Amino acid sequence: MSVSLLRWVVKKTARRAMVAASVVSGSLGLRRLFGRVPVVRVLTYHRFGDAHRDPWCVDAASFEAQMRWLAERRLAVSLDDIERFVRGEQDLPHGAVLVTMDDGFSSVLHIAAPIMQRHGIASVAYVTTGFVGTVSASGERYLSWDEVARLPAAGVTVGSHAHTHRSMAQLPPSDAFDEAVRSRQLLEQHTGRPVRSFAYPFGMRPDESAATARMLSGAGYSTVFIAQHGALQRGADLARLPRVKVEGGDPMWLFKWLCRGGMDGWKLFDDTLWKLQKPALSEQR
């Protein structure tokens, strides 16, 4: 779904200004902030393909260049690597990156997976099980169950993005629990693999809470991701792991800076301005 030209320009300018400010201020020297502790990041994508002025869709050529860059620097790691790193059981290089993709669009299997396989890059697809086999309001095809089942062999770990893509913290607790368990069971049934990772739909502050974190742990999830920005270090809270969103239209220089922490400062906006954000602004399908 493309956005208005004005909103596109405003959003793109804000992202570039944030990254430029990080570069200029030297706040990218996060090692200074964290001492010499290694810092890693988790990237969030949604769809892949040719879409005009659509921040949720990254074109294949850009994605190929991004994956090649990660592969050449040996920066890409798996979900297991990230979990063990946070638990203090494994070292990772400073600046290591995990690729994740939300919502379960068919372009994950048909466009992104072959590119990542060529570059030996592991990834996680967070699938909204109620969307499987359907088409989005903007005409984008979601994965079918047959396609979901093919993801592990294509090098893509499968995680849950709930069953109906509603805000978990806004649902009655029993409904949220049902979403968490039902989606996990469906994904395990169709992939034949254990599903232990969850990414919150929307994933902004109003969409998650201490109560939903406890509930997700009880529903069998050992790693849970939010959509708020930030880097990860050893000892991070596995129940609310921040990520960094990659948008369609991001030039290569911006992608490199995202991987180096250029959007980590956006955490301030996620933490302080979330009350001003309408859900539709935090994520759009």
Ligand SMILES: [Zn+2]
């Ligand atoms: Zn989503």
